[in-house]
Amino acid sequence: MHSIHHPRYARHRFPAEVISHAVWLYFRFPLSLRMVEEMLTARGIEVSHETVRQWAMKFGQDFAKQIRRRLPAPGDKWHLDEVAISIAGRKHWLWRAVDQHGAVLDILVQSRRNAKAAKRLLRKLLKKQGMAPRVMITDKLASYAAAKRVVMPGVEHRQHKGLNNRAENSHQPTRRRERIMKCFKSAGQAQRFLSVHDQVANLFRRRANTNAADHRRSRAHAFRVWSEVTGAAPGL
Incomplete structure (x- = not known):
């Protein structure tokens, strides 16, 4: 993993990849803050659940706004x-x-x-x-x-x-x-x-009636968008 120095994360002790991954885990899956803390600990990243909460509050809304701008136009x-x-x-x-x-x-x-x-x-x-x-x-x-x-x-x-x-x-x-x-x-x-x-x-979101190959392409695209939105390199 190559850490990216993004101005959004200035003065944060942890790099963009760690912060964006923690925020992704918290909003993507039905996990408590303490569960996210434990999952990061399993990867050797010592961070408290309160820090994860602060990251979610600070970055979540901005990430959501940028995601909205990149999604396809809604249906009618x-x-x-x-x-x-x-x-x-x-x-x-x-x-x-x-x-x-x-x-x-x-x-x-x-x-x-x-x-x-x-x-x-x-x-x-x-x-x-x-x-x-x-x-x-x-x-x-x-x-x-x-x-x-x-x-x-x-x-x-x-x-x-x-x-x-x-x-x-x-x-x-x-x-x-x-x-x-x-x-x-x-x-x-x-x-x-x-x-x-x-x-x-x-x-x-997995689109309805998609085969495995289409789903993999859609998921790869979603991760690329997430990387662009967060300013962090893909993968942790």
């Missing part, structure tokens, strides 16, 4: 869904949008499950994506229809629980992380973590 069919999550003993709602290919478009953690919350999600999506979808698919929650009439009146809206499995399935990795992290500590922490987690998952 948006699946929206909301799921209850527990934060500090209180119920919150995680609103998520994915396209027809399964790529997560955006997430929003809110304390309400009403039309105002749905409007916030739609406005955030329009601002981030820069365009409206051709079709919006949701379950039968009335808040979606009320929000769509105000924010995206010209978009076709299909409401049927059976049509929205793609969005519902996208919540499963979050459930796994909840268990590992023993619930999120605050709405802000959940928003920050999941906004990075979902973009890393988008980058390394």
